[in-house]
Amino acid sequence: MTDEALARLQFATTAGFHWLFVMLTLGLAPLIAVMHTRHALGGAPLMERMTRFWGQIYVVNYVLGIVTGLVMEFQFGLAWSGLADYAGNVFGAPLALETIVAFFAESTFLGMWIFGWGKLPKAVHVTLIWLVTLTAYASAYWIMVANGFLQHPVGHEVRGGVARLVDFGAMLTNPNAINALVHAATAALMTGGVFVAGVSSYHFLKRTAEREFFRASLRLGLFVAAPAASVALYYGFVQIPTLVDTQPMKAATLQGHVDDIGSLRVEDVQAQLVQRFGAGDYRPPSWIATAFDVMQDTGYLIFLLVVVALVLLHRDRYLRFRPAAYLMLVAIPLPFVAAFGGWLLREVGRQPWLVYGELTTAAARSPVGSMTASLVLFCGVFLALAVADWALIARYARRGPADTDLGGSPSDGQADRPAASLAL
């Protein structure tokens, strides 16, 4: 593998692991905020137990989101210093704002929410989870603004080989950022909804004692997942015309896989791009069309499943019809598969560009030699931590609300002892 391929793989691994966890974070946070609010307003004990159970899974999932996010923050500077040299005046701003506006506050408030059980007034405690949710989505917005600039650079001019910011508003409203944000955010909501519905289905299949608990969870999950899935599908298609306008090569590669791209052909676009940018191969790998198919077909499948499940909710047929529960359980990984296809299409489909039409990935790579060692290091660390994290999530999900630690007693079964030997 070339050094550039290693650097790209390292970035893809970091971003990929990050999104696997962030997607569920974004999907679960609003659901938990709703549960917590209903508990605070009505005082329903069921809602409190739901908040704790799903909140526990959310918190364990968040661990990997934050550690991969921390490494992610540095990847641009470590491996792609050409990006800072060329677009530092422009691209750094949304990244900086993401940390100031969102990441910092999200973590601070989440720490307070986790430790605030039984300590903070209800109103304050509920406000914290809403702040966590709000800042999580604000984070997604700024990241998509940054990513949108790489896809379709707007709001800047190039003087002396360096990009300068001239129209911040254009950058903030970049259609390539906004439409993709709505697509990704609703896909994340769908992920959260399907996850909650799938875990609930597991408990129906196992006939655990928590029928009411998981019935309420299932309903909430499906009520969120169904509209979210339809918006995600719709905003998938909304992006096609933008793609044709701004990234004709990516669109041409999808010829035959999607409508609305007219008569674009890879060879023609290649000839145009050679004319515009000089000799070179401007074609992304053709397998991104397969990635597109995987995303689209999986998306349809999820939508179908969720809608059928929603219909079966009527008179609780869902709870008696075991095949539905089986399907929903198996569906838990599907949104992640779809997202993986989608990101491969979006990022690999931009090749050979880092900033579309302006800076190639080859030109942007840091002069640091081979990245084999760091790639192995980061891959090993992320994989091991992810497996440990998923095992914990699966355990909490399987054991059900009776075995939840969040907001309750310590997990070593010593609840009757004083909370800490170090107390005054």
Place this chain on the structure above:
Amino acid sequence: MTLGPAWPALLGLLLAGYFVLAGLDYGVQMLTPRFGRDDRERRALLNAFGPFFLGNEVWLVVAAGVLFGAFPFLEGRLLPGMYFLFAAILAAIAVGNAAVQLRGHHRGASARRLWDGLIFLGGLVPAAGWGLVTGRLLAGVPLDARNAFSLGPADLVHPFVLLCSATTTAVFVAHGASFLAWRTGGEPGARAARAGRRALLVAAVAAAAVIVAGFLSSARHALVNAWPALVAGVALVVVLLVAAALLRAGHPGRAFCATSCAAALPVVALGAGLHPFALVSSSAPGTGLRLAETMAEAGTLRILAGFAVVLVPLLVISQAWNWWLFRDRAGRTPMHL
């Protein structure tokens, strides 16, 4: 309103915040596995910083954000230049951060021992690593004509750089110990105070050795402002000794304030020692990459300033609120770690 001179100050503030807050995490992480006598004690030690842990670590994220947003042309030199050092620090932070949060979810003793090892490693590597970064920046880096550089292992095996690393490690251990002495009472608190005093003396000796090595080695020629850096170094030694005296006198809260100053002083030394440069050349004394050259242009800074003026105070307030809410000594707040 570009707040030109304010940006280096903001970056310094965020880095200092990171050193003080995450420094106490790293210190506690290094102390926990051996200092906690049984599993319950180790859990209690971790929960002493529990409510603040997530908030402490993100100071690094926001410092990196400001570095990329306001100093993009420094970021593009610094990070690739110290590529493998930063990669090791980041991987260790990721491991340590996850280990602290996941440990308590495992019931088995062997699983918890494994996490304990990773918690220790996740404290030691960043603590030592940031010392290497600080030392190397002070002693200069091998800049080429384009003001780029690439460090090899040999650049880190330098007495001054290694002593800086030993100093930050000892300072963070002492900082963590004084935090524990302050947050926990009773016999373990007294034990933490004793461990803190020992670590403070080691740190003071190491810091004094850094000053001596700075005068004897090549670092002296690279440093642009030798006197301000020396003042920062002497202040570090004094603050460490004061903290040890305060711990001895039974004032762990005040000692923690003193070790907080000590944890922030490496950042002060960097700013004072290198001004007006961001990177100085180790081979051609008195030259380097000026901080002003590394900043984004005025238009970008103006936009960032608009956000920062409103939001940075809010961030500080949110964390102050967090500390206020959980100001009770450990043991009175729930245990989640």
